[in-house]
Amino acid sequence: MPLVIFVDDSETALASTRMVTNSMPIEVKQYTEATIALNEIKAGMTPDLIITDLNMPVMNGFEFLQGLREVPATKRTPCLMLTTETKAELKQQGKALGLTGWIVKPFNPAQLKQAITRVLRLPA
Amino acid sequence: MVILNSVDELLEHIKEVQLDVIDLSNQSLLSMSSYIEKNNLEIDEDISTALQYQDIITQQLNATIEAMESMKKSIHRFNHAFESDENLANESLTKLQEKLTLTLQDAKEKKNRFSGKLVEDNTDTDEIEFF
Numbered sequence: 532m533p534l535v536i537f538v539d540d541s542e543t544a545l546a547s548t549r550m551v552t553n554s555m556p557i558e559v560k561q562y563t564e565a566t567i568a569l570n571e572i573k574a575g576m577t578p579d580l581i582i583t584d585l586n587m588p589v590m591n592g593f594e595f596l597q598g599l600r601e602v603p604a605t606k607r608t609p610c611l612m613l614t615t616e617t618k619a620e621l622k623q624q625g626k627a628l629g630l631t632g633w634i635v636k637p638f639n640p641a642q643l644k645q646a647i648t649r650v651l652r653l654p655a
Numbered sequence: 656m657v658i659l660n661s662v663d664e665l666l667e668h669i670k671e672v673q674l675d676v677i678d679l680s681n682q683s684l685l686s687m688s689s690y691i692e693k694n695n696l697e698i699d700e701d702i703s704t705a706l707q708y709q710d711i712i713t714q715q716l717n718a719t720i721e722a723m724e725s726m727k728k729s730i731h732r733f734n735h736a737f738e739s740d741e742n743l744a745n746e747s748l749t750k751l752q753e754k755l756t757l758t759l760q761d762a763k764e765k766k767n768r769f770s771g772k773l774v775e776d777n778t779d780t781d782e783i784e785f786f
Contacts, residue, residue, distance in 0.1 A: 541710040543681060546688035550698050550706075586714065586769070615711060615771035622784065632785040636771040637707035639700050639782055646783050 533579035533651050537561045538568050538595060539613070540587040544636070548582070548613070551640045556653060565595035569602075577604050580650050582634075585614040585621070596628045609650045613638065656737055659730050666723045673716045684709040711771060718765035722758050729754035 535557050539545050545561045552559050560578075562568040566589055572578070581599065585592035592612055599605040609631040622633050631650060634643065648655055688706055691698060698706070729751050736747040772782065 539710075541713060543684040543688060543706060543709040546685065546692070547703055547706045547710075550688065550691060550703065553692070615714060615769045617771065618768065622786075626786045630786060632783060634783045636710060637704040640698065640703045641700070642783050646785075649785075 532556055532558045533653075534558045534560065534577070535580045535582065535647065535651070536568055536576075536578045537582050537613075538565050538587070538592075539563065539584040541584070544584065544613075547638075548643070551643050552647070555644065555647065557647065557651065565590040565592070565598075569595060569598045572599065572602055572605055575604075578608060580647065581605070581608055581610040582613050582647075583610065585612055585616050593624060593628060596625070596630060600629055611646065611650070613643075656734060659734055663727055663730050666727050670720050670723050673720055677713050677716050680709050680712055711769065714769040715766065718762060718769055721765075722762035725758040725761070726755060729758070 535552065537545055537548050537559065538561075539548075540563050542563060545563070549559065549561065560568075560576075565583065565587060568581075569590070583592045583595055587595075590598070592614065596610055599608065599610065607629075610629070611632045611634055612625050612630055613634045613636060615636045617635055625633060632646065634646060647653070684706060690696075691702075732754075733747045733751040737744050
């Protein structure tokens with residue numbers, strides 16, 4: 532099963548995404564700190580999709596994305612930003628860093644499912 | 656300056672109350688989501704949105720806490736300058752006012768930024784955008 536990792540400092544945000552993904556044919560790992568996720572990736576974890584929040588303490592979503600792109604295994608791994616931010620400049624910044632897409636919170640569960648299905652090319 | 660010390664204490668109190676509110680709303684939402692997950696209950700869009708409000712509440716309150724911390728810093732700087740030389744009071748007051756105006760602008764900008772689709776200006780925003 533494809534591995535999807537979620538990174539968000541809000542535990543309730545992670546719980547909300549868990550309720551959407553628990554019926555999908557994917558393995559899910561969740562992290563409240565981007566540094567921990569990045570360390571596990573550097574240690575050999577190879578996710579098929581990464582979904583991260585932008586505004587987080589310690590390491591924000593862009594810093595995390597930059598870190599991911601420096602690891603050969605995740606240089607091209609699809610990555611979605613899941614955030615309350617809607618500014619076009621931020622989206623452009625994310626695009627320049629190789630972001631696959633931008634999801635605005637609060638998300639619609641069906642649309643989040645569709646986005647994951649589309650990126651991972653799962654059977655609809 | 657005594658009045659500013661009172662404002663400082665009041666800000667500290669509001670900050671503590673807001674931190675408690677963040678903690679309580681977090682615990683309450685986690686209990687609800689844990690109940691939903693344990694019982695394998697399916698959630699619809701409305702419930703999902705309601706659960707996600709907690710994240711927005713936390714970010715909004717944290718932004719106002721940052722504004723209060725910035726105000727407190729400015730007040731401390733003013734008090735320090737005022738205590739060392741009362742003749743500098745006018746100049747320090749102008750600086751304080753400038754700092755507080757910047758803090759307010761920053762706080763208002765964050766209110767909009769951290770609202771996601773909840774703000775009217777953002778309703779046209781595509782929920783999911785692929786690059």
